[in-house]
Amino acid sequence: MSNALRTASRTNAPWFVRSEALSHNKGRGDVRNSAADCALRGAGKAAFPFSRPEPGGPGRQITKREIVKVTFEGKRLAFCLTGAYHKVPAVLELVTRSRELGADTTVVVSPATLEIEASLGRQGRIADAVLAASGRAPWTTMTEAERTGPGKLFDLVIVAPCTGNTLAKLANAITDTPVLMTAKAHLRNQRPVLVSVSTNDGLGLNAQNLGKLLTARNVFFVPFGQDKPTDKPTSLDADLDLLLDAAAAALEGRQLQPMLVQRSKDGADS
Numbered sequence: 001m002s003n004a005l006r007t008a009s010r011t012n013a014p015w016f017v018r019s020e021a022l023s024h025n026k027g028r029g030d031v032r033n034s035a036a037d038c039a040l041r042g043a044g045k046a047a048f049p050f051s052r053p054e055p056g057g058p059g060r061q062i063t064k065r066e067i068v069k070v071t072f073e074g075k076r077l078a079f080c081l082t083g084a085y086h087k088v089p090a091v092l093e094l095v096t097r098s099r100e101l102g103a104d105t106t107v108v109v110s111p112a113t114l115e116i117e118a119s120l121g122r123q124g125r126i127a128d129a130v131l132a133a134s135g136r137a138p139w140t141t142m143t144e145a146e147r148t149g150p151g152k153l154f155d156l157v158i159v160a161p162c163t164g165n166t167l168a169k170l171a172n173a174i175t176d177t178p179v180l181m182t183a184k185a186h187l188r189n190q191r192p193v194l195v196s197v198s199t200n201d202g203l204g205l206n207a208q209n210l211g212k213l214l215t216a217r218n219v220f221f222v223p224f225g226q227d228k229p230t231d232k233p234t235s236l237d238a239d240l241d242l243l244l245d246a247a248a249a250a251l252e253g254r255q256l257q258p259m260l261v262q263r264s265k266d267g268a269d270s
Contacts, residue, residue, distance in 0.1 A: 071101075071251060072101040072103040072244075072248070073101070073102035074104070075102070075103045075155045075251060076103070076104045076106070076153060076155045076156075077098055077103045077104070077105050077106070077154065077155065077156050077157075077247070078105075078106045078107075078108055078148070078153070078158065078182055078186070079091060079095050079107045079108070079134075079158050080107075080159045080160070080179040081107065081108070081109045081113050081138075081160070081161070081179070082110045082112060082159065082163045082179055083112035083115075083116060083165065083166075084161035084163050085116040085117065085120075087161040087240070088113065088126065088129075088161075089129075090240050091161065091196075091243075092107075092129050092130065094160070094243055094244060095107060095130075095133040096132075096133045097244065098244060098247070099134060099135065101244075105133070105134040106134060106136065106139065107133070107134050107136075107138045107139070108138065108139040108144075108178050108179050108182050109126060109130070109140050109178070109179075110166070110177045110178065110179045111140075111177060111178075112163075112165070112177075113126065114126065114140065126138065139178055139182070142178055144178065145179075145181035146181060146185065148181070148182050148185035149185030149186070152189050152191075154182075154186055154191070155251060156191070156194060156250055156251055157182055157186040157191070157193045157194070158193075158194045158243070158247060159193065159196065160194075160195075160196035161197075161198035161238075162197050162198060162199075162238075163198060163199055164199030164200065164201040164202065164206045166179060166180065167195070167197060167199060167206055167210065167213065168209045170183055170184075170209075170213065171208075171212040171213050171216075172209065172212075187218055187219075190218060191218060192220055192253065193218060193250075194221070194222060194247055194250045195213060195219060195221050195222065195238075196221075196222040196224075196240065196243055196246075197221065197222070197224050198237050198238060199235065199236055200232055200234060200235045201234055202224075202234060202235060203226070203233065203234040203235075204234035207234075210236075220249070220254075220255050220256070221238070221255065221259055222238040222239065222240070222242055222243045222246045222256075223238065223239050223242050223257075223258060223260065223261040224236050224237060224238040224239065224259070224260070224261065224263070225237070225239070225260055225261045225262050225263035226264060228264060229264060237263050239261055242256065
């Protein structure tokens with residue numbers, strides 16, 4: 001069994017990633033590291049170590065992966081990064097992946113993310129990684145984000161990771177960062193916003209804000225659950241392996257189900 005197949009089999013990877021791994025178990029084994037991952041961390045394992053499929057001949061059967069590619073082909077996606085800095089590499093892998101599936105991608109970065117980067121002495125790494133992943137520099141100002149509404153620039157806005165602070169502000173119509181401006185302006189156009197929650201307070205004081213967004217029109221969620229129910233009983237974390245599946249569903253105006261998933265192994269803390 002190939003390494004790609006073992007990786008896909010052990011995880012809850014989206015079905016189109018698993019199907020791609022299966023198709024490559026029969027043939028080539030070339031592995032490509034993500035440019036975004038390398039730019040952000042210097043080196044390391046790519047989140048999607050799978051090679052491109054061989055072009056097929058006439059009359060071949062259409063694969064599930066190609067169906068997903070049709071879903072994203074030509075779609076304009078905005079990925080909005082907030083302060084959960086440790087999630088940024090995984091999200092940028094998904095930016096790269098969606099671009100490979102035919103999407104036009106833009107990345108919006110919150111001031112909190114850049115402040116954390118600066119505090120760690122890593123200035124400029126996110127900008128380099130975003131450029132590698134999306135093909136363009138990140139948006140970091142309100143002026144850039146304000147164009148979203150009048151220009152109807154995106155088909156889907158994805159807030160990932162969405163911290164508790166951003167969750168609360170979005171639920172209460174507070175617009176004081178480029179991420180929130182992008183989301184608000186997009187919702188103004190009656191278009192979908194996908195939230196990938198990552199907060200220690202999702203079942204605490206922020207539960208009421210989560211409830212508001214769960215019932216809000218055109219707001220969808222990446223399936224989430226308690227990641228450390230014993231140590232952090234109010235913490236909620238979205239399953240990033242399901243983000244592109246959830247995005248495909250949101251583009252069709254529906255919520256990926258089930259929305260509540262187990263995030264800790266055998267119910268214990270991970």
